[in-house]
Amino acid sequence: IDLGATTLKIGAFDVTDGTCLSLKSVETELITEKKDWAEYNAVGYKNNLVTTLKNLCSEIDISRIGGISVSSQGQACVLLNKENEPTRNIFVWFDSRGAEQARRFNELTGENISSFASAAKWMWVAENEPDVWQKTDVIMMLPEYVTFLLTGERVVDRDTAASTRCLDKNELAYSERFANACGVPKRMLGRPAAPGVLIGKVTEQGMSEFGVPVGTPVFTGTNDQLAGAIGAGNDEPGIISGTVGTAVALIANIDPGTGSAGQKYPIPGQKYALAFGKTGAAIFTWFRNNFAPDSDYTELTNKAALVQEGSEGLICIPHFQGVATPSFRDDVRGAFLNISMNHTFSHFVRAVMESVCFSALESFELLKPRLGQLKRFRLLGGASQSDFWMEMMCDILGTTVELPEQTEAATMGVALIASVGAGFYSSLTDAVQACVTVRKRFQPNQENRNKYLTSYRLYRDSMEKLYKGAL
Known part of the structure; x- marks a missing residue:
């Protein structure tokens, strides 16, 4: 699964020789209401994911699926409430409304982050959408959200986690200091892991929604640019x-x-x-x-x-x-x-x-x-x-x-x-x-x-x- 900025793509490959058995894609509708803003409608995005994955599964022998992994744009994130329902639209990676927040994060930490870093996005929501922030219980990066829907587990690949600018790369964990600087308790964030680590297996609910067999293993992927480099x-x-x-x-x-x-x-x-x-x-x-x-x-x-x-x-x-x-x-x-x-x-x-x-x-x-x-x-x-x-x-x-x-x-x-x-x-x-x-x-x-x-x-x-x- 590849979660690009403008297109969502899902492919099935025979990994004995790299043959593509089926590839489905759908353009993602960007919401750009204001300068420097870029979002997806959360419900529409999930519906696109469900439809595209089901369409792919209808064309292949799903009993042969040996595993699933996700590549994704960095910085894109989903804010969810205690029922794991989105509290607002999904941030796209190049949403750069958080320039002032990035500057303040830099002053607090000494780290030079950009306006489209996830940390700047979170700070912007806390300051400009307090009602949304109060309802938000969990923050998931976009690939983490997708694999959560399949497995019920909250694990994010190392490279996407790094795009938040809150990752302690030496410890492979979110930094308490960086998380505190942007006002996000670490409990709101998932567990980072290296590429290729088993996240979990597709649940009954995952099968019901997406059509993928129960028990299919799901592995951490990587940033879309790195996935493209490997491919x-x-x-x-x-x-x-x-x-x-x-x-x-x-x-x-x-x-x-x-x-x-x-x-x-x-x-x-x-x-x-x-x-x-x-x-x-x-x-x-x-x-x-x-x-x-x-x-x-x-x-x-x-x-x-x-x-x-x-x-x-x-x-x-x-x-x-x-x-x-x-x-x-x-x-x-x-x-x-x-x-x-x-x-x-x-x-x-x-x-x-x-x-x-x-x-x-x-x-x-x-x-x-x-x-x-x-x-x-x-x-x-x-x-x-x-x-x-x-x-x-x-x-x-x-x-x-x-x-x-x-x-x-x-x-x-x-x-x-x-x-x-x-x-x-x-x-x-x-x-x-x-x-x-x-x-x-x-x-x-x-x-x-x-x-x-x-x-x-x-x-x-x-x-x-x-x-x-x-x-």
């Missing part, structure tokens, strides 16, 4: 894998020889570093919805192909909701710059697509020194379905780009985590090597890259003038 075959130091979806996120499997610090990776003994831009292909969707609602993505891509590399100087700044790498800056916003009379609609389309690649290049340049030697670079996400966009990405990055055979890598990744938890494989590395293959490779064109780099330098200069120190 893309990022299984050893020296590999970078990335997703060009709602956000642009790159994960580097750190070479220990570089001496770089990193976070624990789902594969024991390995560490990773993450760099990302908050808005990736989401701005392409925004552009289409607002300026070409009757066009599909292929039509827009064909228009972009009419324009030369570099969009003849037209620059798009893609940071529509602030920047996250190398530091969090909520004040940064998107822009189109250097507009001339010769620029057409097609130029704007191409500039948007190039800007997403520029965001990826920023992250790539930050991560490369932590790799030692780059062994492979793999990409997935919605944008990877466009060869034109991937050729552009390859030229701008200046390195070979590989696309995994299984495009829904996050669902594949947690399926592999479940396969290890269930004992089908002895290690996640064995599971990856058995199931992950490459379907396509793109090689960079240096002549094209030179043209793009001229635009990239203009983009960087513009960012420095508009938002000094943001990059």
